[in-house]
Amino acid sequence: MLAWKSCQNDFAHDIVRFRSSGSCDNNINMEQQENKDAVVYCRVSTDEQAERGLSMDVQAKDCRAKLEAEGYTVLEVLRDDGKTGSNMRRDGLQKLLALAEAGAIQAVCSVHSDRISRSMVDSAYIREKLQKLSVRILYVNQQESDGSSASFVTDNVLAVMSQYHLVVTSEKVKATQRAKVEAGYLPSVPPVGYLNADNPDKNADRLSRKIIITDPERAPLISETFRLYATGNYNVVDLCDLMYKKGLMNRNGKQMSYSRFYDLLKNRFYLGEIHYANYVNKNAKHEPLVDEAVFNHVQTILQTKNNHACRKRKHQFLLRGFVYCPIHRKRYTAEWHLGKTKAYYHCPNRSGCGKYSEMTALEGAIADKFKDLQFSDEFIQAVIKKVSSEFYEQRRIYNGRKQSLINKRTAFEKQLAIAEDKLLNNVLDDAAFKGIRARVRENIENINQQIHDLENTHDLNIDVASEVMAFTQDIYKTYDEADPELKRHLLGFFWERFEVHEGVIINSTPTLIFQELLKLERIYTKNARKNQNAKNRSKRSDFSATSPEVINKIPLLRGQDSNL
Ligand SMILES: [Zn+2]
Numbered sequence: 001m002l003a004w005k006s007c008q009n010d011f012a013h014d015i016v017r018f019r020s021s022g023s024c025d026n027n028i029n030m031e032q033q034e035n036k037d038a039v040v041y042c043r044v045s046t047d048e049q050a051e052r053g054l055s056m057d058v059q060a061k062d063c064r065a066k067l068e069a070e071g072y073t074v075l076e077v078l079r080d081d082g083k084t085g086s087n088m089r090r091d092g093l094q095k096l097l098a099l100a101e102a103g104a105i106q107a108v109c110s111v112h113s114d115r116i117s118r119s120m121v122d123s124a125y126i127r128e129k130l131q132k133l134s135v136r137i138l139y140v141n142q143q144e145s146d147g148s149s150a151s152f153v154t155d156n157v158l159a160v161m162s163q164y165h166l167v168v169t170s171e172k173v174k175a176t177q178r179a180k181v182e183a184g185y186l187p188s189v190p191p192v193g194y195l196n197a198d199n200p201d202k203n204a205d206r207l208s209r210k211i212i213i214t215d216p217e218r219a220p221l222i223s224e225t226f227r228l229y230a231t232g233n234y235n236v237v238d239l240c241d242l243m244y245k246k247g248l249m250n251r252n253g254k255q256m257s258y259s260r261f262y263d264l265l266k267n268r269f270y271l272g273e274i275h276y277a278n279y280v281n282k283n284a285k286h287e288p289l290v291d292e293a294v295f296n297h298v299q300t301i302l303q304t305k306n307n308h309a310c311r312k313r314k315h316q317f318l319l320r321g322f323v324y325c326p327i328h329r330k331r332y333t334a335e336w337h338l339g340k341t342k343a344y345y346h347c348p349n350r351s352g353c354g355k356y357s358e359m360t361a362l363e364g365a366i367a368d369k370f371k372d373l374q375f376s377d378e379f380i381q382a383v384i385k386k387v388s389s390e391f392y393e394q395r396r397i398y399n400g401r402k403q404s405l406i407n408k409r410t411a412f413e414k415q416l417a418i419a420e421d422k423l424l425n426n427v428l429d430d431a432a433f434k435g436i437r438a439r440v441r442e443n444i445e446n447i448n449q450q451i452h453d454l455e456n457t458h459d460l461n462i463d464v465a466s467e468v469m470a471f472t473q474d475i476y477k478t479y480d481e482a483d484p485e486l487k488r489h490l491l492g493f494f495w496e497r498f499e500v501h502e503g504v505i506i507n508s509t510p511t512l513i514f515q516e517l518l519k520l521e522r523i524y525t526k527n528a529r530k531n532q533n534a535k536n537r538s539k540r541s542d543f544s545a546t547s548p549e550v551i552n553k554i555p556l557l558r559g560q561d562s563n564l
Contacts, residue, residue, distance in 0.1 A: 038072035038107035040064055041096055043080040043115045056081065062140045063109040070138065072107050075099075085118035088126075093117075097126070100135045107136040124512070168464050168471075171486050174277070176460065181276050183207040184285035188276070191269050192250060193222035193289055198448070206459070209452060212286040219289055221248040222270060226290040229265060230297045236262050265302060271295050318363055318484055319345060319498075322491055325353055326499040326506060334359065345500070357503040365505055366491070366498060370476040372525045373494070379522040383472045391465045398458045402451060409447045416440045 040063040042056050060077045067074050078092035088094070093116070099105045108130065110116050116137075117123035130137055177187040190196065190212045197213045225243050228234055234242070240261040250256050256264070264270075272288035274281045290298075317334040324331055325347035332345045345362055347353035375383075419436040422428035428436075471478040479490050494514045499507040510518065517523040 035106055036070075036072045037075050037105050038067045038109060039075055039096060039099060039105050040067065040077040041080075041092060041108055041110045041116060042077065043083055043085060043090070043092065043110075045084050046082045059111045059115070059140075062111055063138075066138055066140050067107065067109045070107070075105065085114060085116070086122075087119065088117070088122050093126075097129065100130055100133045103133070105135055107138060109138040109140065111140040112142055113139060121512075167486075167489050168467055169460070171483075171489070172460050172464055172467070175483075176456065177277060178279045180207055181274050181279040181281045181284075184274070184281055184283065185210065186212060186269070186274050186276060186284070186286075190286070191264065191267055192248070192256070193219045193270065194286060196449075198445075206456075210449075214287050214289065218248060221246060222264075222289045226265070226270070226294050226298055229301065230294050232301055236265070262302075265298055268295075316484065317343070317345070317359070318487060319366065319491075322366075322495065322497055323357075323362070324497050324499050325349065326501055328353060332357075332500065354502040357500060362500065362503065367476075367480060369495075369505075369508065370479040370490075373475045373523060374526060375472050375475070375517075375523050376521060379517075380469075380472045384469060387465045387468050391461060394461045395458070398454060398461075402454055405447050405451050405454070409444055412440050412443050412447070 040060055042059040042063070044056055044059075056079060060079075064074050064077070078096055080090040080092040083090045083092075096108055100108070113123065117126055127137065180187040185207060193215055194212050195215045197211055199208050199211045201208075221243060224246070225239065225248065228242075229236075229239055237258050240256060240258050243261075244255040248256070250260070268275055269284075269286075270289045271292060272282075272284055272286060274284040319332070320334065321331060323345055328347055328349045330348050333348045334343055334345045336343045343359035344356035345359060346356040416437060419428060419433055419440070423430070423433040467478075475490075479487060482490060492511070494511060496509040496511050498505050498509075514523070518525075
């Protein structure tokens with residue numbers, strides 16, 4: 001008994017060692033029924049950290065109270081500070097699993113399932129593992145994960161939505177960046193020679209509030225750099241040194257590295273173009289610092305001096321990785337034919353395999369699969385509830401953060417007013433006053449930028465919320481209108497793979513999550529529902545088969561496939 005007590009207070013490692021010695025295995029099994037030891041699990045990501053500095057402690061306090069109310073002893077508070085929930089590389093989480101495996105805990109409490117994981121696959125894995133080890137999972141703001149079908153559905157919905165939320169947010173960020181590029185602005189800090197500034201036109205739209213102006217000190221030096229290099233009399237290293245002597249420096253006031261300088265000479269931004277991520281605008285709003293003839297001449301010289309091959313991005317085929325040949329079990333490849341007017345997907349097998357599938361036809365057939373999908377009303381309601389509660393939480397944070405920035409700005413404005421008074425009372429000389437004013441202005445500008453970013457994020461949040469709701473209500477429309485990137489996400493959300501032969505989809509393998517949603521009837525296929533009464537019951541029991549091998553063999557949407 002004494003021996004057990006002492007190991008009970010240590011952690012996973014010691015208990016594993018203790019158990020393997022075999023001296024009190026019986027004790028452990030006997031005692032386990034009565035032990036009520038638990039840990040608290042908290043996590044904040046880097047993004048959230050800035051906004052909710054206190055939330056780690058708040059999380060810990062709430063969880064501790066919940067566990068104690070349930071009669072548990074809290075052994076430890078596991079904290080993952082500044083860690084994303086989208087993977088499992090977290091010390092706190094690993095320790096939680098180790099403790100569970102060692103039989104050291106009987107429960108874990110977290111404020112919400114999304115603290116433990118934001119990835120659907122990971123969260124299913126963690127949930128299953130803890131349940132197998134008889135570790136209860138309690139949440140402060142959510143129903144307990146007790147393995148019952150009701151909590152399973154809740155977990156599932158939340159896991160799916162957390163993941164979808166992450167995906168859509170990143171898509172939205174990209175969309176905003178693209179809109180900015182299309183409007184002629186760079187969505188980030190401009191290269192040397194330019195500066196960010198507020199648009200003097202106060203009625204400018206959201207995308208045009210920040211503009212890019214030429215840096216009066218460095219812009220002429222950039223133009224000169226191109227002019228000098230175009231003479232062919234300089235190499236990159238010498239010119240970089242020379243321009244530094246003339247005053248061309250990076251933002252830290254230091255000499256640019258040679259590789260940076262080399263990149264500068266290739267940067268089409270100086271031509272008045274924007275190339276950002278995959279977005280291009282050849283007619284941007286900022287003033288060019290070099291004309292096209294000089295720029296092109298510079299490129300020719302660079303190319304003859306260095307043999308840098310310019311690799312072009314390959315065309316991304318939408319269905320790449322999703323379409324398989326059922327005979328050769330190989331992934332289809334795709335290529336353009338007839339001078340790039342038509343593209344085909346086909347089996348890569350050497351001896352040939354059926355006919356090629358024309359790209360648009362096959363992509364259309366697969367898009368049609370989305371037409372048949374519909375979420376249940378119950379699921380839609382759950383999503384709306386989840387999305388709005390997340391949005392309200394985000395708005396609370398937004399309001400708080402914005403107010404604190406406004407307060408900071410007011411403080412700086414007061415500082416400036418005091419300096420003005422001192423200047424007028426001759427307490428401060430002109431140089432000192434100008435120094436203070438420049439510093440204050442810089443700080444205010446900085447705060448304004450932060451408020452601006454915050455407002456953008458806020459706009460994004462409501463857009464994401466509305467998009468998630470639109471997605472649950474009309475899956476096909478969302479897919480149909482999505483850009484290729486989001487289309488691939490949505491494809492991967494529902495399907496593992498399609499088997500295609502002679503241009504016909506003969507089998508489709510749903511993802512695990514899609515299978516679960518089907519099993520739980522959170523999503524249904526309209527055809528399947530119509531046909532269900534006509535079909536015999538044995539078909540239906542196939543749906544609830546738990547072995548993935550069995551499920552994979554069921555052509556879930558076969559009725560529809562044969563219609564294609
Ligand atoms: Zn084949």
